[in-house]
Amino acid sequence: MLAAQRRDLLLERLRTDGRIVAKDLAAELGISEDSIRRDLRDLAAAGLCQRVYGGALPASPAVADYTTRQGVEVSGKQRVAAAAAALVEPGATVILDGGTTALAVVRALPADLRATVVTHSPTVAAALVDHREVEVYLIGGRLFKHSMVACGAAAVEAARGLRADLFLLGVTGVHPEAGLTTGDADEAAMKRALARRAADTYVLASSEKIGAASRFTVLPLAEVAGLVTDAGAGNPTVRALEVPVIHAP
Secondary structure, rough: OOOOHHHHHHHHHHHHHHOOEHHHHHHHHHOOOOHHHHHHHHHHHHHOOEEEEOOOEEEOOHHHHHHOOOOOHHHHHHHHHHHHOOOOOOOOOOEOOOOOOHHHHHOOOOOOOOEEEEEOOOHHHHHOOOEEEEEEOOOOOOEOOOOOEEOHHHHHHHHOOOOOOOOEEEEOOOEEEOOEEOOOHHHHHHHHHHOEEEEEEEEEOHHEEEEOOEEEEOOOOOOOEEEEEEEOOHHHHHHHHHOOOEOOO
């Protein structure tokens, strides 16, 4: 089997099985495990998979740039956003993450909602201007342009003074083994810092993020209160997640 054929097979296995175990696939194909690992390195370099110990997981399409992500799974993000917005109770203090799904949550909030929203996303903060009864607190720091959020030491330090009822967390990957992941180390650290300041954390995960993984761990699934997704209840990856799931209609 030619290298190109092997790589096509690897991508197909990632799509159908949701993971690759290098040792098992090498035995199945009758080739060396090193050959599979080299192929996985090439696919990872092209952004087509996320290498993990012993093999690989599907790469998340949500690591694309902010402008590109605005056009990815728009309908799914809107459904997730509507279900997540229903978690925001009047009078609550809510931490809202950055990203395109968080921006959709803002659009789904009732116009007359009275609440306090804390965010490290200038884009999300600006979108809340028309919610006249929402008090908005914007955390500053180094602007991570990929997701249009503030990160770094100053932002993490500012987060330490927060006390919130709810954190709506965005990630790029949700996987039963890899947990909750994202593509940047500083952004992952900021998300962890915000999660520590909220009584409950719910993950916003449209279907393209389910079963995918990125380079940096945000949190294990055991540390969140639940997951909001448009993926169906019969999705095998969703069923394998040991966390309460809110299915967006």
